[in-house]
Amino acid sequence: MVKERLASFICGALAACGKESVFLVDVRVKGTARISKVEVLVDTDTGISIATCLLVNRCLIDVFEESEDVKSLVGDDYELTVSSPGIGEPIMNVRQYIRHTGHLLRLQYTDQDNVMYEAVGRLLTAEVLGVAAPFIVLEPIIEGKGKKGVHSEPVRLELSCIKRAVVEVEF
Template identity: 30%
Template sequence: MANITDKITNLIAPVLEDMGYELVGVEYIASGKHSTLRIFIDTEHGIGIEDCEKASHQLSAIFDVEDPIASQYNLEVSSPGIERPLFNISHYQRFLGNDIRLRMVRPINGQRKFKGAIGSVSELNNSIELVTELGPVTLDIDMIEKANLVADF
């Protein structure tokens, strides 16, 4: 059974694409009546507040009809921002060599949080090699709970 973010991704990706936006990813944070559904969108030229409003209006109409989440939630449409979240293997490939910060679903050798540069990406194993201060570590992308680029100023 597909999880809620997969279900929503499949529902909205074609709509956003038709509007000229790339669906970067979907986050659902369940917290009772304070739950949040966060949709990240982007374009080659970046995202402005008007883009977020336009997408939010369109997505709200779809969610009113399709009702993909039975409980109450707040919808947020956002640009990925400077510390862009990474959701899938193509994101890791796109940002090869960049520094990222991530949290694993379960600890690897007692550690859940990692920071380092994306050294390589393996489509075959659906994994990344992260070059950390302590050396390289191979991580299964499906076991990454959350990953973001590290802003480099």
């Protein structure tokens, strides 16, 4: 409940600060009874810079200080951190698929019979905004002994079937 209310407030604050291109990925609240630690993860469709994270942090601090609603959620004593999602973090916001088009993903998904599968592949397209059934197109890479990243036919996966997606680091 606290997380959802805080997320809603942060989204409104981003728009009020003129940061419409920045979207909220996740908000985490940790800490003790004495001090709360609020970690805000943000991104853009093209990647986010440290400078933009700093501007968002300053904006949120100003808005947090003026809001009694936020103080009721996190207390008077809190520590605010704004950053981008780290390597290995699962995709939490559908707009992150747009951001990671062309990258390698590791997915866990279910088929129409609710059977769980895992796949690694290159994200070719992401139709996730303004469509009735958001989906991605993934070019699976077959892994295994003696196979050096053999590509197979692209697969269309609806987002409702994807249970977990993580961007893979490529060397």
